[in-house]
Amino acid sequence: MLIDGINSWAPRLPVKRALIDFSSPNIAKEMHVGHLRSTIIGDTLARMLEFSHVECVIRRNHVGDWGTQFGMLITYLFEKFPNPDNVSEADIGDLQGESFYNPYIPGVLEKLDNLGLIEESDGARVIYVEGVDIPLIAVKRDGGYNYFTTDLASLWYRLNEEKLEWIVYVTDIGQQQHFDMLFKAYRRAGWLPKDENAYPKCTHIGFGLVLGEDGKRFRTRSSEVVRLVDLLDEAKRRCKIAILERDTTKDWSEEEIEKTSEAVGYGAVKYADLKINRLTNYTFNFDQMLNDKGNTAVYLLYAHARICSIIRKSGKDIEEVKRNGKIVLDHEDERALGLHLLQFPEVFEEACTNLLPNFLCEYLYNLAEIFTKKFYANCQVVGSPEETSRLLLCEATVTVMRHCFYLLGIEHVYRL
Ligand code: ARG
Numbered sequence: 001m002l003i004d005g006i007n008s009w010a011p012r013l014p015v016k017r018a019l020i021d022f023s024s025p026n027i028a029k030e031m032h033v034g035h036l037r038s039t040i041i042g043d044t045l046a047r048m049l050e051f052s053h054v055e056c057v058i059r060r061n062h063v064g065d066w067g068t069q070f071g072m073l074i075t076y077l078f079e080k081f082p083n084p085d086n087v088s089e090a091d092i093g094d095l096q097g098e099s100f101y102n103p104y105i106p107g108v109l110e111k112l113d114n115l116g117l118i119e120e121s122d123g124a125r126v127i128y129v130e131g132v133d134i135p136l137i138a139v140k141r142d143g144g145y146n147y148f149t150t151d152l153a154s155l156w157y158r159l160n161e162e163k164l165e166w167i168v169y170v171t172d173i174g175q176q177q178h179f180d181m182l183f184k185a186y187r188r189a190g191w192l193p194k195d196e197n198a199y200p201k202c203t204h205i206g207f208g209l210v211l212g213e214d215g216k217r218f219r220t221r222s223s224e225v226v227r228l229v230d231l232l233d234e235a236k237r238r239c240k241i242a243i244l245e246r247d248t249t250k251d252w253s254e255e256e257i258e259k260t261s262e263a264v265g266y267g268a269v270k271y272a273d274l275k276i277n278r279l280t281n282y283t284f285n286f287d288q289m290l291n292d293k294g295n296t297a298v299y300l301l302y303a304h305a306r307i308c309s310i311i312r313k314s315g316k317d318i319e320e321v322k323r324n325g326k327i328v329l330d331h332e333d334e335r336a337l338g339l340h341l342l343q344f345p346e347v348f349e350e351a352c353t354n355l356l357p358n359f360l361c362e363y364l365y366n367l368a369e370i371f372t373k374k375f376y377a378n379c380q381v382v383g384s385p386e387e388t389s390r391l392l393l394c395e396a397t398v399t400v401m402r403h404c405f406y407l408l409g410i411e412h413v414y415r416l
Helices: 034-051 068-080 098-114 147-160 173-188 228-246 254-274 297-314 318-324 332-342 344-354 358-378 387-407
Strands: 017-021 056-060 118-121 124-127 136-139 166-172 201-207
Touching (some): 034 228, 098 118, 098 136, 098 147, 136 147, 136 173, 147 166, 166 173, 228 254, 254 297, 254 358, 318 387, 332 344, 332 358, 344 358, 344 387
Parallel strands (some): 017 056, 017 166
Antiparallel strands (some): 118 124
16 A cells, blocks of 8 residues: 555545645745745645645745835835836736735725624724734724734635635744634634634644754844745755765766755755754754754655665566565564554644644654664565565655655655
8 A cells, every 4th residue: 555655545634625824924025044934834734735635735825015124125126127017027926925915905894894893992993802802903093904904804815715624824933823813803703613623724833933053043143134045055055065075986967966965955954844843943953954863854865765775786676576575574673664664644644633744754763763773784685585575665665755755845865
């Protein structure tokens, strides 16, 4: 079943249409490390829902494209492009950001008003929700709209126009109250079911901070915000150096070096983020995440490449072995590996139910450990009487590893 790589065993979520609102930087500003977690976690959750047979999973980058910063950017653009007719839509971006929902705001506010939810407070128009002292400000005193107003309108659009049954918002934990109040206002209006677990459902997926070595919010030496693109470039650069150092026979092509250092570098950054419970803060450390020993993507990608090379070295056509061979688990370390492989569906279901990708990482790391330290250390594969069965165990291991890599958004490599 697992060897065929089919996800028929995966849980079936009772949802056909879901949306993950993630990444969502403010485009007037540089995308920074704070958006790293949202992007990495959101992408993995989208993959997990797809794997669980949700027919349509929309990945929505709800970019901040209005407000003061954005006004400043527009002023700059008018200076740079005095004749805006010559600027194509592609030049200014192709995205369903905050401003998309502007036309829906008056209608949504009117509906909420008709339901008696909107009150006057100090000149502002507000909504009170259960269990929170401060109200949600729907319209500011000066008549302007804010972050809440857009989210009131975008959620209405998502439920009524896009007919979504599950909407997942991925942001830092600091925005928990914002989403709590938003969902409560919707429940008060009767636009979401009273039972939080019933569908249509909204979920806020919060995450902790990325910290620097000093234990404070991650910044550059000159205490500027760290740009995401610089981090990824640096991870790739370091991997490239490591590959070049090892490549003494110089048999790697330029293209292979580029592709592999990108897969390993980006994979390492993603894995370091996903392996810890998302609610926890974590310290960003290149040396740690690029270490080839320990719980890192580098170690896991190595393990994968090594198992692939064992299969290659046998000289057997693995498709043929899969068709005619049988797995026999006589040795205790064969059993340990077999049992762990069988646990994958269960672990995946748990990760999916709790929307916690770290469960998958822990499973993947243990798989690599059991393979290397138990099975491979004590059970000879190539040239042994049990070769067929053991090759099948190797193949099952790399297949499950690839499923995990895929779900975690990590590209696997065949040699490292
Ligand atoms: N742009 C916001 C930020 O950078 C995140 C938006 C999250 N999505 C939403 N629908 N509020 O913090």
